[in-house]
Amino acid sequence: MPPSRESISNRGDDDEVCPVCKSSRYLNPDMRFLINPECYHKMCESCVDRIFSGGPANCPVAGCHKTLRKARFRKQTFEDIGVEREVDIRRRVMQVLNRREEEFDSKRAYDDFLEQREEIIANLVHGTDVAKTEGDLQRYASENMRSIRANQALEAREASSFQEQQTHEQELARLRRQAAREEYENERREILAGREDVLSRLAAGKPADAATIAREGHKVLLKKSSARRSEEERIRQKQAALRNSDSRKAGATAVDRTTESRDSGFIKGLKRIKTPEPEKPYDPFGxxxxxxxxxxxxxxxxxxxxxxxxxxxxxxxxxxxxxxxxxxxxxxxxxxxxxxxxxxxxxxxxxxxxxxxxxxx
Ligand SMILES: [Zn+2]
Ligand SMILES: [Zn+2]
Structure with a gap:
């Protein structure tokens, strides 16, 4: 029986004292607390070592008779044990009921499935109908092992390809920044060179030509900058086209996925998959x-x-x-x-x- 919500939230106050050996973090700053998802009672690491090293044993917290194993002790992720427990349950249920939207006949059927899943999670979290819900869940898991595995693999693949895309985009952004910086440098150097050229021609030429030389120098600079602008525009258009084709390709691969038979009545509204009839042996005389x-x-x-x-x-x-x-x-x-x-x-x-x-x- 999981601990009631009151006892869970009350234990947040004596966070710093191990309920088993009563040593506190005040005296031992390196103390680490561990929990076991069996009953979510918290205790310090040395207590876990002492009690459970010899094999499974009963939880030392008074009134709790759960049998715990050392391997399942872990660090707490959330401060509130209630949240920790709910997240664990949610993760476990989501791993089993991992149908995807494209497997359903309609959006409505998928929404119903999501609602059903939330209901199951809520039942397990609040301790309503636990035996029946667990039974349903287990039966579904054993009947749909193949689809669950396939969807898990699909999810893992999507996660890794998302990661890949992120790094790819970061790399592209870095290249763009570098190109912009180089361009800026080049432009600055060209302007300086142009100015120097004008100055040296002014120094060498006659005073009467000064106005013409200055005008020419200005014209050259203008021409260069307009040429650069059109080049930039061209590159920008090319990149946009490239991005579009990339996203289209990603969309096309997402549709391709493995299908298989699904016959459980537990989840409603799943698409029927037609299995092709096995081919009959060839009969030459009909x-x-x-x-x-x-x-x-x-x-x-x-x-x-x-x-x-x-x-x-x-x-x-x-x-x-x-x-x-x-x-x-x-x-x-x-x-x-x-x-x-x-x-x-x-x-x-x-x-x-x-x-x-x-x-x-
Ligand atoms: Zn302890
Ligand atoms: Zn316990």
Whole structure:
């Protein structure tokens, strides 16, 4: 039984004292507290070592009889134990019920699923219907192991590709900054060089030409800066086009995902996946069995005073004469046409349904 909410929130006050050995952080500043998600009772690290090193043992906190294992002790992430517990439960449920929106028929069905999941989490957090909820959850987990695994893998892949994209974008931004800085430097150097050029020409030339030289120098600078502006514009357009194609590519890969059968009634509104029918073995005669006759079976010999002597007659056998062939042909001719009903066939032919029919014997 998990501790009630009051006992959880009250324990925030004596945070600094281990409830087991009563030593406090005041005397031992290096003291670390650990919790076990079994009952969320907090105790210091040395107590955990002392009590649970020899194997599983009962929780030393008075009134709590949970059996705890050392391996499951961990540091507390949130200050409020209630929050810590809720986050743990939420994480566990989300790992099992990890259906994705694209697996549902409609947005509405997905919303219903999200609501159902919140309800399950709330039940577990507040201790309502715990046994039934846990049972449902476990049954769902065992029935949908494959889909759960696939979705987990998908999530991991998405997370890592997001990380990749982030670093990629950071790298691009760094390159852009560097290019801008270099450009600024170049521009400054060009202006200085231009000015120096004008000055030296002014110094060398006649006083009468001064105005012309100054005007020319100004014109050269203007031309350079306008050329630079158009170049910048061109680069900007190219980058925008590149970004667009990138995002389109990302969208295309997101749709591609593994599908599988889903037959649990626990979650409603999941898309039905049609499994293709297994291919039948190839039948070259289209259902017709060779050597099978509908109205008779061929026997090895038929008593006949006329045919029997032939079996011993070497003059007949020498030429390769085979009685079997004779039986087969004779019987076929005798029975041919027994399965044909001309009036029916004619009626069918005169009606619109004139299907070509393979003649069967
Ligand atoms: Zn302690
Ligand atoms: Zn406990």
């Amino acid at each position: 259902g017709l069995v060779p050597n099978k006759r509908d109205y008779y079976t061929l026997r090895d010999s038929y008593p006949s005073s006329y045919l029997d002597p032939i079996r011993q007659d070497t003059r007949m056998q020498a030429g390769g004469y085979n009685l079997q062939e004779y039986y087969s042909r004779t019987l076929m001719e005798a029975f041919a046409g027994l399965g044909c009903f001309v009036d029916e066939e004619v009626a069918r032919r005169d009606g619109a349904i004139s299907k070509p029919n393979a003649t069967e014997v």
